[in-house]
Amino acid sequence: MRGATHAKWAACAVTVALAATACGGGGSGGGGGDGSGIVSSSWGDPQNPLEPANTNEVQGGKILDMVFRGLKRYDPKTGEAKDMIAESIDTKDAQNFTVKIKDNWKFSNGEKITAKSFVDAWNYGANLKNNQKNAYFFGYIEGYDKVHPEKGDPSAQTLSGLKVVDDKTFTVKLSQKFSTWPDTLGYPAFAPLPKAFYDDHQGWLSKPVGNGPYTVDSYTKGSKMSLRKWDGYPGDDKAQNGGVDMKVYTDNNTAYTDLMAGNLDLVDDVPASQLKNAKNDLGDRYINTPAGIIQTLAFPFYDSKWNKPGKEKVRMGLSRAINREQITETIFQKTRTPASDWTSPVLGEKGGFKEGLCGDACKYDAEQAKKLVEEGGGIPGGTLKVSYNADTGSHKEWVDAVCNSINKALDNDKACVASPIGTFADFRSKASKQELDGAWRAGWQMDYPLIQNFLEPVYFTDAPSNDGKYSDKEFDKLVNEANGETDTNKAIGKFQDAEKILAKDMPAIPLWYQNGSAGYSDKVSDVSLNQFSVPVYNEIKVN
Amino acid sequence: MGRYVIRRLLQMIPVFIGATLLIFLMVNVMGDPVAGLCGDRKCDPATAAQLKKEFGLDKPVWQQYLTYMGNVFTGDFGTAFNGQKVTELMSAAFPVTIRLTIVAIVFEIVIGISLGVLTGLRRGRPVDTVVLLLTLVVISIPTFVTGLVLQLLLGVQWGVIKPSVSSEAPFNELLIPGLVLASVSLAYVTRLTRTSIAENRRADYVRTAVAKGLPRRRVITRHLLRNSLIPVVTFIGTDVGALMGGAIVTERIFNIHGVGFQLYQGILRQSTQTVVGFVTVLVLVFLVANLIVDLLYAVLDPRIRYA
Numbered sequence: 001m002r003g004a005t006h007a008k009w010a011a012c013a014v015t016v017a018l019a020a021t022a023c024g025g026g027g028s029g030g031g032g033g034d035g036s037g038i039v040s041s042s043w044g045d046p047q048n049p050l051e052p053a054n055t056n057e058v059q060g061g062k063i064l065d066m067v068f069r070g071l072k073r074y075d076p077k078t079g080e081a082k083d084m085i086a087e088s089i090d091t092k093d094a095q096n097f098t099v100k101i102k103d104n105w106k107f108s109n110g111e112k113i114t115a116k117s118f119v120d121a122w123n124y125g126a127n128l129k130n131n132q133k134n135a136y137f138f139g140y141i142e143g144y145d146k147v148h149p150e151k152g153d154p155s156a157q158t159l160s161g162l163k164v165v166d167d168k169t170f171t172v173k174l175s176q177k178f179s180t181w182p183d184t185l186g187y188p189a190f191a192p193l194p195k196a197f198y199d200d201h202q203g204w205l206s207k208p209v210g211n212g213p214y215t216v217d218s219y220t221k222g223s224k225m226s227l228r229k230w231d232g233y234p235g236d237d238k239a240q241n242g243g244v245d246m247k248v249y250t251d252n253n254t255a256y257t258d259l260m261a262g263n264l265d266l267v268d269d270v271p272a273s274q275l276k277n278a279k280n281d282l283g284d285r286y287i288n289t290p291a292g293i294i295q296t297l298a299f300p301f302y303d304s305k306w307n308k309p310g311k312e313k314v315r316m317g318l319s320r321a322i323n324r325e326q327i328t329e330t331i332f333q334k335t336r337t338p339a340s341d342w343t344s345p346v347l348g349e350k351g352g353f354k355e356g357l358c359g360d361a362c363k364y365d366a367e368q369a370k371k372l373v374e375e376g377g378g379i380p381g382g383t384l385k386v387s388y389n390a391d392t393g394s395h396k397e398w399v400d401a402v403c404n405s406i407n408k409a410l411d412n413d414k415a416c417v418a419s420p421i422g423t424f425a426d427f428r429s430k431a432s433k434q435e436l437d438g439a440w441r442a443g444w445q446m447d448y449p450l451i452q453n454f455l456e457p458v459y460f461t462d463a464p465s466n467d468g469k470y471s472d473k474e475f476d477k478l479v480n481e482a483n484g485e486t487d488t489n490k491a492i493g494k495f496q497d498a499e500k501i502l503a504k505d506m507p508a509i510p511l512w513y514q515n516g517s518a519g520y521s522d523k524v525s526d527v528s529l530n531q532f533s534v535p536v537y538n539e540i541k542v543n
Numbered sequence: 544m545g546r547y548v549i550r551r552l553l554q555m556i557p558v559f560i561g562a563t564l565l566i567f568l569m570v571n572v573m574g575d576p577v578a579g580l581c582g583d584r585k586c587d588p589a590t591a592a593q594l595k596k597e598f599g600l601d602k603p604v605w606q607q608y609l610t611y612m613g614n615v616f617t618g619d620f621g622t623a624f625n626g627q628k629v630t631e632l633m634s635a636a637f638p639v640t641i642r643l644t645i646v647a648i649v650f651e652i653v654i655g656i657s658l659g660v661l662t663g664l665r666r667g668r669p670v671d672t673v674v675l676l677l678t679l680v681v682i683s684i685p686t687f688v689t690g691l692v693l694q695l696l697l698g699v700q701w702g703v704i705k706p707s708v709s710s711e712a713p714f715n716e717l718l719i720p721g722l723v724l725a726s727v728s729l730a731y732v733t734r735l736t737r738t739s740i741a742e743n744r745r746a747d748y749v750r751t752a753v754a755k756g757l758p759r760r761r762v763i764t765r766h767l768l769r770n771s772l773i774p775v776v777t778f779i780g781t782d783v784g785a786l787m788g789g790a791i792v793t794e795r796i797f798n799i800h801g802v803g804f805q806l807y808q809g810i811l812r813q814s815t816q817t818v819v820g821f822v823t824v825l826v827l828v829f830l831v832a833n834l835i836v837d838l839l840y841a842v843l844d845p846r847i848r849y850a
Contacts (some may be wrong), residue, residue, distance in 0.1 A: 045808060047580065049626035056582050128589050131597065133580060136587050150589050205626065221627055222635060223710035223800045249707070250807070254694075254798045257706040261699045391811055425579025425813040432578055432585040443583045457584070465584040 035229075036242035037542025039524055041266040041535065042255035043246035045222050049205050052191040053125030053132035058445075062268075062534050064188040066227055066244065067210035069235055071099065071118070072186040076530040076539070079292075079346055079449035081183040084235065085113065085192070085211075087168075094179040094486045097172040098165075104234045107194040108215045115170040117192035123147070123158045124198070125189055134189040136464060137447075140181060142173045177484035179491055184448050213239040213538045223248050239538045240526065256519070265524045265542075268535050270517040272394050275333035282519045288335055291533035292346045292446035293514035294454070295336070297386065297402070297439045299507060302469040305380035314379060315506040316361045317372030318416075318439075321409035323364045327401045328512050335517050338362075339510035342502050343454040344446065346531040352451030352492040358503050358510055366409035373410060383414050385438030389427035390420035395441055402511070431467045442467070442508060449531050451495045455479060459507060470507035544841075547849035551837070555830045560612075562826045566819050567608050576600070576813035580624060598622070598816070611816075615823065621816035623809070629820040632805050637824070639712045640801035643793070644786045646714065646721025647728070651779060655729045659736020659775070660768060666741050675737075678730035690723045690796040707798035720797040724790055728782050735778055739771035746770070772843055780836030784829035788822075 046060035052068060055061055071086035083089075087100040105113040124130055126138035128148045135148055142161030147154045161173035174181060184190075192211065197204045207216050213235065214227040228243035247264070249255040252271045258264040260281060270278050270286070278286045299315060301307045324338035337345070341357035360368075373379060386403060388395040396418065403416035419438065421427040430436050444465070446453045456479050457463050461471040475498050482494035502508075516533025526541045577591050577600065586594070595601045598621075599610060614621065620629035662671040681689075697719060698706030708716045743749060744767060752766045791803035802821055809817030840847045 045625070047625060047812065056584075128593060131590060131593050133586065133590060135590055148587075148589055151592075220635075220710060221625070222632070222805075247710070248800065250795045250798050250800065250804045254707050254796060257694060257699060258798075261702065261706045263705055263707065423573055423579065423811060423813055425576045426574035427579075428581070428583070428585075429575035429578030433575075445583065464587060467585060 035240055035541070037523075038243045038245055039241050039265050039537070039540050039542060040245045040247060040263075041537070042252065042258075042264060042268060043225070043248050044269075045248050048133060050208055051132065051197075051205070052121070052193065053130075053134045053137070053189045055188060056133050058532070058534060061188060061532065062537075063208075063225065063227075063246070064191065064210075065212070065534055066214040066537050067208055067212045067216060068188055068191040069105075069210075069212050070185055070188065070191045071101070072182065073237075074186045074449055074531065076528065076536040079348065079351065079531045081186045081448070084186075086182075086185070089182040089185070091179075091182075091486075094177040094181075094484055095174050097174070097182065098169065099172060100169050103168065105211060106232075106234065107192075107209055107211045108230050108232065109194060109196060109209050111194045111196075113192050113211060114167045115164045116167075117194065118190075119162045119164050119170050120198070121191065121193035122162060124193065126159055127157060128154045132189075134187075137184070137187060137189045140174045140176065140178050142175045144175065176480075179483060179486045180450055180452055180488065183450055184453075187448050213237060214244065217243065237538055240541050241524075241537075242542070244537050244540075259519055259521060262521060265521045266518065266527060266535060266540070267520070268516070268518040268529065268533070270519055272332075272397075275335060275517070278517070278519055285520050285522065285527075287518040287520075287527065287529055288515050289529050289533075290337065290345045290531075291514055291516040291529065292344045292449060292531045293533070294339055294342065294344050294444050295511045295514060296339075296342070296442045296444070296508040297511060298442035298468045299439050299470075300434065300436060300468055301471065301507065302434045303380075303437060308377075310376050311380070312505050313372045313376030315376075315509065317369045317374075317376060317410075318379075318384065318406060319358075319361050319369075319506060319509040320363065320365050320372065321369035321406040322402055322509065322511065323405045323409075324362070324512055325364070327398060327405065331398050331401055332512070335515045336512035337515070339512050342459075342499055342508070342510055343451055344513050346446075347449055347451055347454075350492075351449060352495055354496060354499075357496065357499055361503060361506060362510060364405075364409075369406075369409045370411065379415060381438075383438075384416045385419040386416060387419045387421055387427065387430070387436050387438065387440040389422070389424040389441075391423045396420065399441060434467070434469065439509075440467075443514075446531070451492055451499075452479075452483065455495055455498060455502075456483075459502060468507060470505075472501055472505060472507075475501045544849050548834070548838070551834050555834075558830060559823075559826060563612070563615075563819060563823050564608060566822045567611065567815070568604065570810075570813065570815045570818050571604050571607075573813050576624070576815065579813060598624075600815075607815075611819065615820075620820035620823075623817045624812055624814045629816050632817060633820065633824065636800065636802045636805045636821075639799060640787055640790055640794075640803070642712060642714055643717050643721055643724060643790060643799060643801060644783060646717050647725035647786050648779065648783065650722055650725040651729050651732050651782070655732030656736050656768075656772075656775065658733040660740055660763065662733070663737040663740025663744070663771075664763070666737075671737075674733065678733050681726050681730040686723060686727060687792050687796060689726055690720070690793055693719055693723060694796060710800060712799055712801070717799070720793050720799060723796075724786060724793040728778075728786070731778060732775055735775050736771065739774055740767060743767055743771045769843055773840060776839050776843065777836055780832050780839070781829075783832040784825065787828055788825045 044059040047057050048054050050060050069084050072081045073084040075082055085101050085105050087102050089099050091097045125132045126135050126147050141159045143159040146156035163171045194209055196209055207219055213233045215230045217226040217228045219225045225246040229239040252269050255267045256271055256274050259267045299306050328336040328338055340362045341354050343353050345353050347353040386399050388399045399418045403418050406416040407413055457465045459470055461476050478494050478498035482491045485491035516529040518529055520527045524540050524542055526539050528536050530536050577594050599607055623629055658674055662674045665671050694706050697703045704719050749767055752762045791807055794801050794803035806821050
């Protein structure tokens with residue numbers, strides 16, 4: 001029968017196709033337990049060019065954490081800022097600091113690290129002309145307003161508060177007292193830069209040279225970066241593996257599938273849809289640990305309807321109408337913890353985290369919720385709109401759940417509605433221009449594990465991330481006092497006092513603390529996430 | 544023929560300008576892209592202003608469009624937000640997507656047309672019914688379901704393929720993604736060919752060819768198939784553009800860093816330069832593919848003349 005030959009032919013084509021694809025499979029870099037094995041890890045395409053002062057998101061930050069070391073480094077377990085390149089950072093008045101650096105540090109291209117490596121890098125980062133998105137990190141240093149004016153061209157090229165004393169010493173003068181400032185220096189923006197960075201900027205960007213435990217072996221933008229262990233690394237946190245291959249995934253579901261199929265060693269962002277299975281699929285190889293991220297619902301204080309005395313009762317009522325336990329359990333599969341203050345558990349008790357500081361206001365109680373909202377004169381406009389960006393992060397699910405919870409507690413179908421905004425950029429644009437009415441999802445990912453970082457940038461009058469324009473004199477005063485306090489414990493106490501004002505005013509409803517979730521293959525061990533939910537790559541061992 | 548081609552090429556210019564302008568406006572309507580660059584915090588106003596200046600976002604839209612088009616004609620597609628030239632992104636993404644499209648088109652042609660001929664010649668027989676049912680199933684299942692199921696079965700369960708395509712994306716790794724991408728079109732090609740063949744089978748020229756005593760193979764390939772291919776070629780031609788632009792779903796599932804991935808990324812980050820640049824090239828591909836289809840008609844049917 002002639003037809004049969006046709007069918008056979010088609011079947012053959014498919015068989016050949018399958019067979020050929022199978023041939024395409026191959027092993028990845030091997031290596032035994034001798035520390036030479038290569039770890040393959042999922043990665044996202046960094047949004048900005050990879051420069052220390054220009055990287056403000058996790059994907060680029062991961063690389064900086066491997067390629068750079070700064071004056072300080074946050075201990076991946078405790079979050080404590082420990083001296084790395086810094087020999088000592090001394091101050092008498094919480095405003096003038098003398099930084100001494102260690103002798104034996106160099107960049108992977110052989111260049112020695114001197115005080116100038118830091119001062120030049122910071123000047124570069126702060127200068128408006130260089131478009132660095134993290135420039136505001138240098139905002140505490142004197143002379144910042146000259147090199148980074150709010151309007152017009154800079155009138156100075158260097159920060160007047162930075163002075164090189166000798167090869168190993170430089171001094172920093174801040175424009176205000178800030179006792180915990182040295183602890184902020186673990187942030188990648190403060191990393192030193194080699195001469196090559198300024199001499200051949202494009203070349204440097206295509207293959208960054210740093211001073212961390214890894215060097216960049218090859219970098220194909222948008223798809224892959226191979227990092228290899230740097231044998232000459234002088235630090236004591238040397239890489240325990242031969243290198244890391246970072247592979248960009250179009251979708252974290254595919255990364256998870258690749259992990260399941262044994263093609264990938266580490267996924268540091270388990271997709272929401274797989275959270276249910278992750279525990280079964282991976283067992284002990286599923287990590288779910290707290291990260292320095294808190295989610296809140298922020299309110300528009302620029303809108304007079306929300307900024308009236310008595311409305312704090314409405315906000316408190318809304319807070320009490322949200323069943324945090326239920327939502328974190330059912331929607332987030334316990335990868336979130338109900339929040340009861342405005343910081344994060346990663347700070348630890350010593351660092352200023354205080355469970356329950358929010359008090360009853362963060363406890364679910366439908367009856368009280370209803371009473372409080374009524375006492376406060378009801379929700380302005382009758383309906384609370386909760387805005388979120390619909391493009392990434394699957395926010396729809398939990399915003400709907402929060403609204404359901406509020407509607408149920410207040411016994412009113414129209415008390416809360418979700419209001420999606422197309423893209424993250426548009427959402428951020430509306431939020432930062434005070435164009436949102438009603439509440440919106442606000443997330444805060446810490447820059448450094450300090451209680452100051454959870455409060456000042458978000459709730460201080462006119463602070464950069466105070467999108468709701470909340471303002472309270474007492475709060476500002478306490479934060480300033482805390483910053484001027486040289487005794488760390490006292491400073492933290494003051495910050496907590498300031499936080500208690502938030503508990504009274506409820507400028508933003510704390511929802512939950514976010515965890516970092518990751519999964520890894522049985523080919524690797526010693527995998528953990530730090531407080532920024534970034535894997536501690538240098539500690540990973542390949543079996 | 545030459546004049547026809549020139550006329551068609553000239554007609555492309557207004558289509559091209561109109562399409563790019565529309566896309567430009569659409570991306571601009573989405574709001575301020577710089578706000579998204581600083582993450583969950585507000586960009587400090589000075590840096591934001593500086594960035595806007597650098598990307599030309601501080602000027603009115605019509606001026607942006609004119610500058611943009613001026614640059615495009617000199618081969619400069621601007622810079623994406625991550626500091627890469629859009630041309631650089633294109634040179635990385637297009638070869639991958641073109642390979643994927645070639646795989647898909649080959650599947651469409653080989654499997655689609657052979658199944659179409661097979662069923663067209665045996666209308667009403669069991670083979671025909673089975674293939675018709677199969678194509679119906681394929682058409683009614685969305686691509687992402689087919690993709691995910693194949694990925695799970697072949698990639699994870701049976702380990703026949705790697706679930707994700709490596710960054711080099713060689714042909715052999717693109718076979719399954721190509722098949723998934725082609726699946727729906729493949730079903731249409733089968734059905735189109737089948738109908739066309741079945742219709743022409745009773746045509747006079749086929750009867751003549753059979754009466755002349757030509758071998759059956761020759762009757763089918765030279766007479767029947769050639770005349771039946773016109774609608775199929777039209778479909779495949781337009782499908783080239785559709786496959787290249789519409790590969791987003793497939794590319795996402797199989798981690799292929801092609802045009803779909805770059806477009807998706809560009810839209811998420813509201814990078815006007817990336818989105819407009821890629822769509823501009825896609826519009827060109829579409830137009831050229833259509834032109835080639837029209838020219839192919841004359842090859843298939845010499846009665847068609849161009850003036």
